[in-house]
Amino acid sequence: MTLGRFAPSPTGILHLGNLRTALASWLSARSAGGRWLIRVEDVDGPRCRRDLGEAQLRDLAALGLVSDGPVSWQSERDAAYRAALETLHAAGRLYPCACTRKDLQLLASAPHTEDGLRPYPGRCRDRAWQGFDRALRLRLPEGPVAWEDCVLGPQADDPAALTGDPLLFRRDGCFAYHLAVVVDDGAQGVTEVVRGADLRSVTATQVRLQEALGLPRPAYAHLGLVVAPDGSRLGKRAGALGVEALVVRGGAVPEILGWLGWSLGCLDRPESCAAADLIPHFDWARVPKGEIRVPGPWAT
Ligand code: GLU
Numbered sequence: 001m002t003l004g005r006f007a008p009s010p011t012g013i014l015h016l017g018n019l020r021t022a023l024a025s026w027l028s029a030r031s032a033g034g035r036w037l038i039r040v041e042d043v044d045g046p047r048c049r050r051d052l053g054e055a056q057l058r059d060l061a062a063l064g065l066v067s068d069g070p071v072s073w074q075s076e077r078d079a080a081y082r083a084a085l086e087t088l089h090a091a092g093r094l095y096p097c098a099c100t101r102k103d104l105q106l107l108a109s110a111p112h113t114e115d116g117l118r119p120y121p122g123r124c125r126d127r128a129w130q131g132f133d134r135a136l137r138l139r140l141p142e143g144p145v146a147w148e149d150c151v152l153g154p155q156a157d158d159p160a161a162l163t164g165d166p167l168l169f170r171r172d173g174c175f176a177y178h179l180a181v182v183v184d185d186g187a188q189g190v191t192e193v194v195r196g197a198d199l200r201s202v203t204a205t206q207v208r209l210q211e212a213l214g215l216p217r218p219a220y221a222h223l224g225l226v227v228a229p230d231g232s233r234l235g236k237r238a239g240a241l242g243v244e245a246l247v248v249r250g251g252a253v254p255e256i257l258g259w260l261g262w263s264l265g266c267l268d269r270p271e272s273c274a275a276a277d278l279i280p281h282f283d284w285a286r287v288p289k290g291e292i293r294v295p296g297p298w299a300t
Contacts, residue, residue, distance in 0.1 A: 025194035030276075039184060120166070136168050155220075162205070182206050
């Protein structure tokens with residue numbers, strides 16, 4: 001059975017791009033007769049706020065998107081992440097990393113990746129194990145990972161070249177995003193990961209981590225981003241409005257859903273509707289691959 005999930009980070013309001021991802025994952029699960037969960041990814045220390053997570057849940061509920069099981073909060077899952085690190089250590093896949101941010105900036109020879117990040121050059125790979133209270137990286141095998149993306153079609157990346165060995169545990173005591181996502185998708189039995197195209201480049205690394213933990217690989221769908229009317233990324237200054245602000249600008253909830261449904265290929269034009277009206281019309285084959293612009297009146 002399909003199990004979809006929406007996994008927002010509670011660092012701000014959910015803008016139209018996030019709402020579009022949430023709706024697509026919900027529609028995909030619902031149209032397959034499956035279940036859908038919300039998971040709040042508040043693993044990244046002080047940037048994440050409980051009140052923002054709760055506001056995100058309210059906005060999703062306003063659109064009719066409610067988790068089929070209890071909402072999980074990653075800040076309550078330390079024991080599971082710690083157990084995964086122990087499994088990886090027992091398999092010889094972890095090593096402590098002593099590199100500072102400055103060290104990594106000085107190692108400037110490696111090429112830039114598509115995100116403007118450099119792959120980690122593996123400088124600490126031979127460092128002896130020093131316990132679980134150090135920054136820890138996963139030793140990646142070389143070679144490409146291929147997957148069939150529900151939106152983008154056939155994809156392949158070599159994570160060793162793209163990101164290098166990923167950090168799974170940080171010196172400041174936080175579990176890293178990759179670890180939390182992969183452990184939780186595995187523990188919850190998620191079969192379909194729907195997220196923005198800005199996260200396409202982390203997929204191969206996460207697949208390697210699934211393999212190292214013996215977890216099954218879900219299907220992936222990376223949606224084109226929703227951008228401001230001038231094509232720039234949605235952000236504090238450009239069109240990153242939440243449901244409340246959209247309603248103030250004349251976008252009642254059925255209108256927002258109509259626009260989102262149209263942008264996902266479910267409707268011929270943006271027409272007011274409820275989320276459930278879109279279920280019979282959802283089909284990954286009709287979801288456009290590219291970016292989509294926020295309508296002008298909803299942008300400022
Ligand atoms: N928490 C991530 C975000 O809000 C999404 C992670 C995922 O869907 O895998 O960008």
